[in-house]
Amino acid sequence: MLDKTFEHNAIEQSHYALWEQTGAFRAHADSVKTPHTIMMPPPNVTGTLHIGHALTNTLQDILTRYHRMAGRDALWLPGTDHAGIATQMVVERQLDAKGLKRRDMGRTAFLDKVWEWKAESGGTIIRQLRRLGCTPDWTRERFTMDEGLSKAVRHAFVQMHRDGLIYRDKRLVNWDPKLHTALSDIEVVQKENKGHMWHIRYPIEGQEERFITIATTRPETMLGDTAIVVNPDDERYQDLVGKFAVLPIVDRLIPIIADSYVDKEFGSGAMKVTPAHDFNDFELGKRHGLEVINIFDLNAHINDNAPAEYRGLDRYAARKKVLHELEAQDLLASVEDVTNTLPFGDRSDVVIEPYLMDQWYCDAPKLAVEAIKAVEDGRTEFVPKNWENTYFEWMRNIQPWCISRQLWWGHQIPAWFGPEGSIFVAETEEEAYTQARAQFGQAVKLTQDDDVLDTWFSSGLWPFSTLGWPDKTPELARYYPGDVLITGFDIIFFWVARMMMMGLYFMKEVPFRKVYLHALVRDAKGQKMSKSKGNVIDPLDIVEKYGADALRFTITAMAAQGRDIRMSEDRIEGYRNFATKLWNAARYCQMNGCLPRGDVDPYAAKHTLNRWIVGAVAQAQRDMATAFETFRFNEAANIAYQFTWGTFCDWYLEFTKPLLTGEGTDPALKQETRDITGWVLDQILLMLNPIMPFITEELYESLAPRDAKRLLTSQWPRFDAKTVDQAAEKDVEQLIKVITAIRSVRADMNVPAGAQIPLCISTSQSDAADWLDRYHDILNRMARLESSVLAPAAPKGAVQTIVAGMTLAIPVAAYIDLDKERERLRKEIGKLSDNLTRIEDKLKNDNFVQNAPAEILAEQKSRQAEMTTLIAKFTQALDQLEAA
RNA sequence: GCGCGGUUAGCUCAGCGGUAGAGCAACUCGUUUACACCGAGUGGGCCGGGAGUUCAAUCCUCUCACCGCGCACCA
Numbered sequence: 001m002l003d004k005t006f007e008h009n010a011i012e013q014s015h016y017a018l019w020e021q022t023g024a025f026r027a028h029a030d031s032v033k034t035p036h037t038i039m040m041p042p043p044n045v046t047g048t049l050h051i052g053h054a055l056t057n058t059l060q061d062i063l064t065r066y067h068r069m070a071g072r073d074a075l076w077l078p079g080t081d082h083a084g085i086a087t088q089m090v091v092e093r094q095l096d097a098k099g100l101k102r103r104d105m106g107r108t109a110f111l112d113k114v115w116e117w118k119a120e121s122g123g124t125i126i127r128q129l130r131r132l133g134c135t136p137d138w139t140r141e142r143f144t145m146d147e148g149l150s151k152a153v154r155h156a157f158v159q160m161h162r163d164g165l166i167y168r169d170k171r172l173v174n175w176d177p178k179l180h181t182a183l184s185d186i187e188v189v190q191k192e193n194k195g196h197m198w199h200i201r202y203p204i205e206g207q208e209e210r211f212i213t214i215a216t217t218r219p220e221t222m223l224g225d226t227a228i229v230v231n232p233d234d235e236r237y238q239d240l241v242g243k244f245a246v247l248p249i250v251d252r253l254i255p256i257i258a259d260s261y262v263d264k265e266f267g268s269g270a271m272k273v274t275p276a277h278d279f280n281d282f283e284l285g286k287r288h289g290l291e292v293i294n295i296f297d298l299n300a301h302i303n304d305n306a307p308a309e310y311r312g313l314d315r316y317a318a319r320k321k322v323l324h325e326l327e328a329q330d331l332l333a334s335v336e337d338v339t340n341t342l343p344f345g346d347r348s349d350v351v352i353e354p355y356l357m358d359q360w361y362c363d364a365p366k367l368a369v370e371a372i373k374a375v376e377d378g379r380t381e382f383v384p385k386n387w388e389n390t391y392f393e394w395m396r397n398i399q400p401w402c403i404s405r406q407l408w409w410g411h412q413i414p415a416w417f418g419p420e421g422s423i424f425v426a427e428t429e430e431e432a433y434t435q436a437r438a439q440f441g442q443a444v445k446l447t448q449d450d451d452v453l454d455t456w457f458s459s460g461l462w463p464f465s466t467l468g469w470p471d472k473t474p475e476l477a478r479y480y481p482g483d484v485l486i487t488g489f490d491i492i493f494f495w496v497a498r499m500m501m502m503g504l505y506f507m508k509e510v511p512f513r514k515v516y517l518h519a520l521v522r523d524a525k526g527q528k529m530s531k532s533k534g535n536v537i538d539p540l541d542i543v544e545k546y547g548a549d550a551l552r553f554t555i556t557a558m559a560a561q562g563r564d565i566r567m568s569e570d571r572i573e574g575y576r577n578f579a580t581k582l583w584n585a586a587r588y589c590q591m592n593g594c595l596p597r598g599d600v601d602p603y604a605a606k607h608t609l610n611r612w613i614v615g616a617v618a619q620a621q622r623d624m625a626t627a628f629e630t631f632r633f634n635e636a637a638n639i640a641y642q643f644t645w646g647t648f649c650d651w652y653l654e655f656t657k658p659l660l661t662g663e664g665t666d667p668a669l670k671q672e673t674r675d676i677t678g679w680v681l682d683q684i685l686l687m688l689n690p691i692m693p694f695i696t697e698e699l700y701e702s703l704a705p706r707d708a709k710r711l712l713t714s715q716w717p718r719f720d721a722k723t724v725d726q727a728a729e730k731d732v733e734q735l736i737k738v739i740t741a742i743r744s745v746r747a748d749m750n751v752p753a754g755a756q757i758p759l760c761i762s763t764s765q766s767d768a769a770d771w772l773d774r775y776h777d778i779l780n781r782m783a784r785l786e787s788s789v790l791a792p793a794a795p796k797g798a799v800q801t802i803v804a805g806m807t808l809a810i811p812v813a814a815y816i817d818l819d820k821e822r823e824r825l826r827k828e829i830g831k832l833s834d835n836l837t838r839i840e841d842k843l844k845n846d847n848f849v850q851n852a853p854a855e856i857l858a859e860q861k862s863r864q865a866e867m868t869t870l871i872a873k874f875t876q877a878l879d880q881l882e883a884a
Numbered sequence: 885g886c887g888c889g890g891u892u893a894g895c896u897c898a899g900c901g902g903u904a905g906a907g908c909a910a911c912u913c914g915u916u917u918a919c920a921c922c923g924a925g926u927g928g929g930c931c932g933g934g935a936g937u938u939c940a941a942u943c944c945u946c947u948c949a950c951c952g953c954g955c956a957c958c959a
Contacts, residue, residue, distance in 0.1 A: 215959055271959040340958055386888060570908055577921040588918030848939040856902060
């Protein structure tokens with residue numbers, strides 16, 4: 001016998017190992033089944049599971065489980081990402097605590113430490129996914145820096161370099177002065193900042209007491225100014241163009257030039273130009289052939305190109321000193337408070353500095369062409385569709401992608417520097433030497449580039465590198481392209497776009513047919529979860545407290561498209577209660593001998609109730625399958641919830657109680673009902689299994705002896721429409737309608753405790769009559785019911801036959817609060833009259849009568865009749881009460 | 885500035901041309917052997933404002949307001 005309450009902690013732990021042992025998660029490249037492929041977005045290897053992982057992986061697991069049950073060879077390929085910057089930072093922080101510095105250790109020793117750390121804590125998140133019940137094919141687990149993937153990365157780099165899609169270039173990059181690495185544009189986040197705008201007067205050469213005033217938010221960069229620029233149409237400065245200004249502090253002469261880039265209205269209309277430290281100034285400098293003076297070192301401290309007293313100063317200290325000196329020289333015209341935005345490194349959270357240097361670039365604009373086309377022509381489709389706009393907008397304005405990083409943890413760039421600035425790109429050192437020897441005619445010394453590749457370079461290859469590429473493996477042929485990518489919208493640029501570009505370039509085929517983008521999980525107040533805010537919901541705490549099933553169900557039910565998901569504990573608790581409800585329903589079935597049997601034919605059922613529930617199951621299953629296939633997870637969850645709780649527990653089990661317990665029931669009918677009840681329960685377990693794998697598996701195994709097959713490998717049932725017995729459906733709907741009506745009537749009766757039992761539903765007329773005799777305080781209150789079902793004035797103790805085989809005994813109860821009832825009836829009549837008026841207006845409208853579809857017209861007419869009858873009845877009832 | 889969402893019951897959100905829905909909360913009643921992590925019921929909405937299209941608009945179009953988010957600009 002099942003325990004009285006469902007204890008998730010007692011059962012969830014035990015199943016997983018068994019599932020895994022049976023090999024049920026595995027995909028089989030030699031299978032005859034149609035494949036279904038999902039590539040898991042690899043979490044950071046050093047990470048721990050947060051609620052966002054729980055969301056994305058639950059959805060992926062649901063689809064994988066569903067398709068596996070639906071008879072497909074489901075591959076869900078798991079893995080982890082080496083996460084260059086993030087991981088390096090974690091390990092450096094740890095070493096820091098021990099007083100060790102990365103640079104003192106040297107590259108090799110440091111990398112050993114990182115690998116050590118990876119070996120120790122790298123598996124955490126993977127273990128946590130198991131706790132959630134996720135079923136990826138663990139035998140195919142990959143890591144972006146394992147041997148195969150590293151080979152793929154080298155191969156990709158070399159091929160792209162050969163095709164001219166990877167090149168080395170000297171340009172301004174986003175330099176992170178804390179991490180000492182270049183960053184790509186999307187790793188820079190703009191943040192609002194309350195700063196100042198300083199207006200500075202630059203003296204004009206040779207003209208005493210004449211100044212040109214410029215405005216700047218970064219006065220320290222003036223040490224690197226090489227021009228002043230004004231708008232060519234600006235009359236104020238016409239005579240100054242072509243002249244020179246004296247750069248204060250530095251005493252350098254800088255030209256005053258004209259360029260239409262300058263906005264006359266902004267500030268003073270004159271702008272200082274620092275080509276080495278601003279992206280716009282750099283372009284301007286290029287146009288006008290200006291000198292580029294770099295005044296920062298890699299720490300963003302002032303270098304030797306500035307006056308001696310500034311050298312070595314941090315940029316903010318330099319700013320102070322510059323301002324101080326300008327003030328002393330009376331060159332600071334004014335200061336105003338402004339709000340502007342500053343670029344920050346997304347990992348380091350320090351202000352990044354534009355810096356001129358050599359880096360490796362990927363020709364993203366060229367790769368984007370096909371990636372745009374593939375979405376335009378629907379080879380890959382976004383769900384929800386509107387994300388395609390975001391994708392297009394970014395792709396159409398894409399800039400060259402800086403792919404080199406001055407880090408140690410990552411894929412070292414397969415490029416070797418030789419004499420005379422030569423560079424050899426090759427998959428192996430040996431090959432590079434061969435190339436060098438060929439070029440120089442003799443052995444030369446080569447040094448491999450110290451830099452590593454942007455993490456997202458290897459992630460971009462994920463959909464095929466994990467399948468054995470560049471080798472032509474059976475897996476690659478079978479599982480590429482994937483069916484769907486499931487991920488958050490926040491990494492469309494970082495990851496989705498890159499996979500599209502790489503996949504199309506290397507495989508000549510999109511990496512996935514569909515991209516399902518889910519929202520972000522926020523806290524109950526809609527705030528983004530973050531450690532500093534302390535509002536982080538740890539999914540494992542939830543699992544501990546409410547169970548993995550409850551968490552999974554909550555996630556599923558809330559994963560509606562296009563909106564953030566607000567997690568609140570109330571909601572989770574509600575779905576935990578649902579699990580308990582299911583548990584208790586199963587317990588009830590067990591107590592009444594309603595156990596699943598293999599040889600039950602649900603279509604052979606004869607009784608109306610049984611025929612009805614079989615059809616209802618079929619409908620729920622069909623709707624749920626459609627919901628899964630169209631990524632409407634919340635709908636799938638709601639269908640299952642409604643059916644289990646609302647249809648099966650609240651109605652079917654209640655209806656069939658008298659059949660099962662009544663003495664007079666025909667034994668064959670009793671058995672049929674037991675069989676069908678057990679069968680429906682089994683179907684519910686099947687339907688819910690993808691969402692709630694633990695409780696359903698536990699019930700599946702403990703309700704009846706089964707063969708070795710487990711629920712997770714069972715077949716998702718396929719029904720066709722003819723399994724729905726429409727007559728039975730109509731009968732039971734009618735029954736439910738009547739009962740609901742009776743209940744609501746009784747609800748506002750003032751019945752003393754113990755005197756009220758609302759209904760007796762029985763198959764036996766005499767049972768019902770006996771039952772009724774026990775409740776003799778009866779009054780006619782049935783006027784609200786439809787005459788087609790009940791006579792308006794049922795006699796005392798009436799017993800009415802409602803549907804085939806079912807008898808409804810109605811104690812037409814006593815103790816009405818007459819005032820309340822009159823009030824209620826008046827209100828009801830008012831509402832109905834309003835409705836009737838609206839309908840009549842419609843029917844009087846010629847346009848409507850002529851243009852509305854026939855069925856709408858018929859419907860409106862029948863509603864008119866219905867309303868009229870009801871109003872008459874209610875009015876009659878009210879009159880009776882008035883008389884009383 | 886450009887773009888994308890959102891505005892529906894006290895709260896959190898579904899629905900998206902044909903009589904307004906769920907869960908939670910509130911309130912009333914109830915322990916009849918699955919379940920109080922329960923059952924039955926009630927109350928509560930000018931579906932953000934305005935205009936338009938339509939026989940019919942919460943739903944489609946336009947517009948305004950407010951709230952998110954993304955991108956760009958910012959001397």
